[in-house]
Amino acid sequence: MLKLKNVRQCFMPDSLQEAVDILRDSQGKAAIVGGGLDITVFPRPYIEKLIFLDKLHLNYIKEKNSEIRVGATVTITDMERSLLIKNYLRGRVKEILGEVASQLLRNQITIGGSIARGHPYSDIIPLVYALRGRIVLSDGKDDEELLIDDFYRENFRELLKNKIVTEIRLKKYDDSYRFGMKRFVRNATDIPLLNVALLIKVEKNIIKDASISLGSRPGIAYRFIKGEEFLKGKKITKELAEDFQEFTEENVDVGGDARLSKTYRKHLAGVYSKNILLNLMEV
Amino acid sequence: MKVHYTINGEKKIFEIKPGEVLLDVLRRNGYSEVKGNCYMGTCGACTVLIDGVPHTSCTILAAKVDNKSITTIKGVGTLQHPHPLQKAFVEKGAVQCGFCTPGAILSAYALLKENPNPTDEEIKKALDGNVCRCTGYVQQVEAVKFSIKLLKEEK
Ligand SMILES: Cc1cc2nc3c(=O)[nH]c(=O)nc-3n(C[C@H](O)[C@H](O)[C@H](O)COP(=O)(O)OP(=O)(O)OC[C@H]3O[C@@H](n4cnc5c(N)ncnc54)[C@H](O)[C@@H]3O)c2cc1C
Numbered sequence: 001m002l003k004l005k006n007v008r009q010c011f012m013p014d015s016l017q018e019a020v021d022i023l024r025d026s027q028g029k030a031a032i033v034g035g036g037l038d039i040t041v042f043p044r045p046y047i048e049k050l051i052f053l054d055k056l057h058l059n060y061i062k063e064k065n066s067e068i069r070v071g072a073t074v075t076i077t078d079m080e081r082s083l084l085i086k087n088y089l090r091g092r093v094k095e096i097l098g099e100v101a102s103q104l105l106r107n108q109i110t111i112g113g114s115i116a117r118g119h120p121y122s123d124i125i126p127l128v129y130a131l132r133g134r135i136v137l138s139d140g141k142d143d144e145e146l147l148i149d150d151f152y153r154e155n156f157r158e159l160l161k162n163k164i165v166t167e168i169r170l171k172k173y174d175d176s177y178r179f180g181m182k183r184f185v186r187n188a189t190d191i192p193l194l195n196v197a198l199l200i201k202v203e204k205n206i207i208k209d210a211s212i213s214l215g216s217r218p219g220i221a222y223r224f225i226k227g228e229e230f231l232k233g234k235k236i237t238k239e240l241a242e243d244f245q246e247f248t249e250e251n252v253d254v255g256g257d258a259r260l261s262k263t264y265r266k267h268l269a270g271v272y273s274k275n276i277l278l279n280l281m282e283v
Numbered sequence: 284m285k286v287h288y289t290i291n292g293e294k295k296i297f298e299i300k301p302g303e304v305l306l307d308v309l310r311r312n313g314y315s316e317v318k319g320n321c322y323m324g325t326c327g328a329c330t331v332l333i334d335g336v337p338h339t340s341c342t343i344l345a346a347k348v349d350n351k352s353i354t355t356i357k358g359v360g361t362l363q364h365p366h367p368l369q370k371a372f373v374e375k376g377a378v379q380c381g382f383c384t385p386g387a388i389l390s391a392y393a394l395l396k397e398n399p400n401p402t403d404e405e406i407k408k409a410l411d412g413n414v415c416r417c418t419g420y421v422q423q424v425e426a427v428k429f430s431i432k433l434l435k436e437e438k
């Protein structure tokens with residue numbers, strides 16, 4: 001079944017400059033290929049050229065300047081199995097990466113492809129949001145580093161007409177930080193109906209800082225800033241978790257779609273936020 | 284365009300269309316042991332190993348796999364010389380209609396190469412993308428565990 005009927009040429013560039021040049025010259029008719037999952041499952045008929053990143057050495061995970069730097073072609077499996085991720089935030093990031101989609105799809109989905117596609121139901125986007133990640137883009141000559149908020153606030157699809165995502169940078173957090181994430185799915189290959197990621201800094205039982213993101217709202221993931229402000233300065237207790245559920249249900253920006261009503265998604269967002277906070281109490 | 288693959292140890296050169304997925308190239312060239320079904324990466328029937336890693340060949344662009352090594356179920360074992368995993372799947376009733384079986388065995392094979400003594404949870408996780416509508420999965424987990432015993436006996 002030939003889905004990408006109009007593709008006439010494949011490129012395996014040896015340099016970022018070459019890749020960006022082909023992308024720019026193709027005027028919207030070329031697609032960068034990360035894992036290729038989205039490209040093959042949701043083919044776009046106007047695509048005539050495919051640009052593979054496989055020769056660009058973007059398949060690395062390394063530590064530099066107190067950051068974990070993840071190359072764009074790293075797959076979810078590569079990241080899950082990386083020694084740098086093993087103990088990152090007490091292994092909670094590794095745990096959630098191992099729950100995304102199925103083993104077969106985790107072997108294909110790249111981190112760069114997840115960020116660049118900007119799917120509403122991505123698990124990677126709320127994860128990177130909550131971790132205050134930064135996205136590195138290259139125009140072939142220079143790099144531009146954007147906080148994930150700024151990447152999606154700008155018209156990221158416009159940016160990607162002549163730039164390539166090369167790296168994701170995640171800050172290393174000290175032991176005062178705790179992270180948790182939950183995703184609601186019916187089975188391994190189902191796309192999430194809601195996902196909630198929460199990072200908090202706790203000192204002497206007081207939440208000093210918080211970063212929360214919700215995805216599959218059904219819109220693209222966003223930062224729940226009101227929720228972050230609600231938590232800051234409060235003592236982490238069971239009562240706070242209950243109050244946080246109520247606050248989230250009232251204030252979270254989620255909608256309804258064919259798969260889940262708005263009322264149910266709001267309720268779920270509240271319950272998940274509470275449960276993550278309860279889990280983080282026990283850390 | 285031309286691609287170079289090593290399939291089950293044999294070097295091959297195929298003519299492909301630039302937008303084709305690996306599944307179609309394999310089946311057109313006689314590898315009918317690779318089953319096609321969902322074309323969305325959701326069922327796992329088309330699983331092959333690419334450089335030892337299990338992938339749904341229906342979502343992998345054939346051009347991306349140029350110069351790589353591909354293993355289909357026939358590269359694991361044959362009717363005449365079945366692999367312990369294949370024997371175990373038969374023995375433990377993990378095969379009924381058989382459509383999902385090559386994919387499930389290839390996922391299990393990759394798991395055991397990396398982790399020869401997996402827990403039940405690890406087996407379930409490794410096979411979570413291989414949907415089976417006949418056996419109900421319990422037998423598959425049993426079969427993988429039984430194959431570990433057979434593999435040890437073989438050594
Ligand atoms: C059946 C199924 C189940 C799924 N389940 C989940 C799930 O549970 N959780 C989840 O998070 N996601 C899930 N996904 C979504 C999946 O994560 C996205 O489709 C993701 O984009 C695939 O990554 P990829 O590397 O294969 O992307 P590709 O298909 O390679 O690329 C996606 C888009 O990004 C562009 N692109 C890729 N890499 C770059 C780059 N480095 N720079 C610039 N542009 C780039 C491509 O041109 C394309 O437009 C699922 C998808 C399917 C089909």
